[in-house]
Amino acid sequence: MSRPKQPRSPAPPPGLVIVDKAPGMTSHDVVARARRIMGTRKVGHAGTLDPMATGVLVLGIERATKLLGHLALDRKTYLATLSIGVSTTTDDAEGEIFGEVDQAKLTEITDAAIAAEIANLTGPIQQVPSAVSAVKIDGKRAYARVRAGEDVVLPPRPVTVYRFDLLATRREADHLELDAVVECSSGTYVRALARDLGAALGVGGHLSALRRTTVGPFTLAKARTLEALEETPELSLDLDSAVAAAFPRRDVDRNTARAVQFGQTVPAAGIEGTYGVFDPDGKVIALAADAEGVTRSVVVLVPA
CATH class of the missing domain: 3.30.2350.10 (Pseudouridine synthase)
Known part of the structure; x- marks a missing residue:
């Protein structure tokens, strides 16, 4: 008689985890452990740290992994x-x-x-x-x-x-x-x-x-050790807060938000570089950029 399938654990919410990396670990080691702690394979890091180094390592969880290549960590x-x-x-x-x-x-x-x-x-x-x-x-x-x-x-x-x-x-x-x-x-x-x-x-x-001690806008003040994360496996910043912290912000009406979610162009905002597009409820829906008089989605974070 076959055993009944165990229900799958729900995926964690998307966002960033700011880790205070311990010495002796590679950035890949940190990602592997964070996957076990957060209960998802969808974990990536932005900006490696050598094994001997300690301090701020930015991890993206679930849909927030899409942010990692666009974060201004210069x-x-x-x-x-x-x-x-x-x-x-x-x-x-x-x-x-x-x-x-x-x-x-x-x-x-x-x-x-x-x-x-x-x-x-x-x-x-x-x-x-x-x-x-x-x-x-x-x-x-x-x-x-x-x-x-x-x-x-x-x-x-x-x-x-x-x-x-x-x-x-x-x-x-x-x-x-x-x-x-x-x-x-x-x-x-x-x-x-x-x-x-x-x-x-x-x-x-x-x-x-x-x-x-800092990577772009992220500092040790928000960072936690993996041991602390294991005790309380929660995000440092949810998706909305992460985008608001790292990118300029554009708030749009519901019709514009829906167009952005479908990948359609909308009138330009006059904002330089990549910015976050937020719907009327204050939820981020995409990263976008202006070019040739219109706004195009760089990555849609919450599809329609």
Whole structure:
């Protein structure tokens, strides 16, 4: 006699979960665990964090996964610890040490020299990503090519370091430790900043600790650990709140809302970039953008 089918658990509501990632986990690990906690396969992340890093990781749940590719996450803030005087193969603490300088060389580095080189790494700069980064070369990740034994040299690319503020300097026996706040554009590698600062000072350097405190409009204030999420599996922001937090807003009447839900064009709103379209009940129905005098849906979140 066959067993009766168990009723399927209802899908969770759509929205964002802001995770405070623990060290040692990949972003994929976080997604896998969030799927179990939230009871859905429809979980994705926006903006990866290296395993050694902690802090803000934005997850989309259910229909909110459609937002992830459109979120304006172009500014990120980090608390970083830079180890000056020691170079590693990965430019961070997970790599093998291949260069160290003696104490005499370190004592020659003045606070003024550190400040000057930090200033040189602030603003629009050309940055060479780490060889073990996720940058693609002919469709293959740079780190995968390195693991396969290839010599990888990546071309520099433009990034912007909006803020690089030194918080503390610790002079240890065999290295200098610098604590800093870094606010930068998406695509900036903080470990490359540590590498380049050490190189400019003539002694090498690497990133020894990293904590991301903001991603776009999302901060640690909204973030929870996976353990806390497991105890209370709920959204940080529902779909309406997520779109309102991350995009300009356009409220429309019911007829316009219905047209948008059917993917039809409507008169332009004069709003720059991608924005959220909300119906008369205050519910988000789509992301849209203006072009050639009309509004077109970028993604319909709630079809008619």
